[in-house]
Amino acid sequence: MKDKLEKEKEAAQPRALPPKQTVTLTINGTERQLELEPWVSLLDMLREQLHLTGTKVGCNHGQCGACTILLDGKRINSCLTLAVMHDGAEITTIEGLAKDGELHPVQQGFIVHDAFQCGYCTPGQICSVVGLVSEGKARTLDDIRDLMSGNICRCGAYNNIVKVVQEELERSKAQ
Ligand code: FES
Numbered sequence: 406m407k408d409k410l411e412k413e414k415e416a417a418q419p420r421a422l423p424p425k426q427t428v429t430l431t432i433n434g435t436e437r438q439l440e441l442e443p444w445v446s447l448l449d450m451l452r453e454q455l456h457l458t459g460t461k462v463g464c465n466h467g468q469c470g471a472c473t474i475l476l477d478g479k480r481i482n483s484c485l486t487l488a489v490m491h492d493g494a495e496i497t498t499i500e501g502l503a504k505d506g507e508l509h510p511v512q513q514g515f516i517v518h519d520a521f522q523c524g525y526c527t528p529g530q531i532c533s534v535v536g537l538v539s540e541g542k543a544r545t546l547d548d549i550r551d552l553m554s555g556n557i558c559r560c561g562a563y564n565n566i567v568k569v570v571q572e573e574l575e576r577s578k579a580q
Pocket residue numbers: 461462463464465466467468469470471472473482483484485
């Protein structure tokens with residue numbers, strides 16, 4: 406049986422880092438194969454490896470929504486999830502919403518309704534609105550406020566953001 410000293414020596418030995426893993430993701434319509442350390446978050450992968458810096462870092466622990474992206478069409482805080490958990494997934498970031506040179510209607514709505522000031526929260530807000538509308542749960546003003554409450558705006562552009570959501574909900578009903 407190992408004595409205490411031996412066990413302590415063993416515990417003090419540096420351990421080998423886990424190897425990188427291969428992950429295939431479709432990002433804004435393009436398939437990408439990446440070699441990633443298992444501890445890399447989706448947010449860090451997007452910003453640091455793919456240089457898609459439209460997705461912003463705020464709190465880095467799930468409280469501000471600045472890092473919101475769409476994962477298989479559903480909104481998610483990209484700082485809170487590891488990239489290697491999503492092999493095969495489809496990711497849409499703010500850079501992937503415009504099509505053929507035309508802004509997504511939600512992006513257009515933010516301009517029309519002047520729904521931002523500094524703009525730091527805006528990519529996350531826009532992805533969140535797109536996700537919220539496709540969830541189909543928002544019926545009332547209170548629903549909108551509640552379902553957008555994970556996206557903080559330090560500039561306080563909330564009233565105009567709500568107008569964008571209302572307009573987008575109407576547009577999606579008309580389709
Ligand atoms: S940076 Fe992800 S929630 Fe704040």
